[in-house]
Amino acid sequence: xxxxxFDPAQIAxxxxxxxxxxxxxxxxxxxxxxxxxxxxxxxxYFLKQMAQETVRDVAREISLSNRIEVGPAEERFEPVE
Numbered sequence: 001x002x003x004x005x006f007d008p009a010q011i012a013x014x015x016x017x018x019x020x021x022x023x024x025x026x027x028x029x030x031x032x033x034x035x036x037x038x039x040x041x042x043x044x045y046f047l048k049q050m051a052q053e054t055v056r057d058v059a060r061e062i063s064l065s066n067r068i069e070v071g072p073a074e075e076r077f078e079p080v081e
Contacts, residue, residue, distance in 0.1 A: 019054055052066045
């Protein structure tokens with residue numbers, strides 16, 4: 001028998017991973033007793049809002065906490081030889 005249990009965190013992750021906005025594909029989704037928490041870092045408030053609305057579209061009846069930080073992308077330094 002197929003398990004048809006509704007997993008909002010998994011559905012939210014799939015929605016973010018299929019977004020045309022590449023930076024929000026890296027956003028983390030965590031299910032808590034109170035609902036969903038999204039977290040991570042993006043470079044603009046627009047991307048923060050897009051991530052939130054992407055999740056809200058697939059999990060309308062669930063509480064959503066947006067803990068995404070806005071700031072410059074983490075810099076990656078090349079090793080000095």
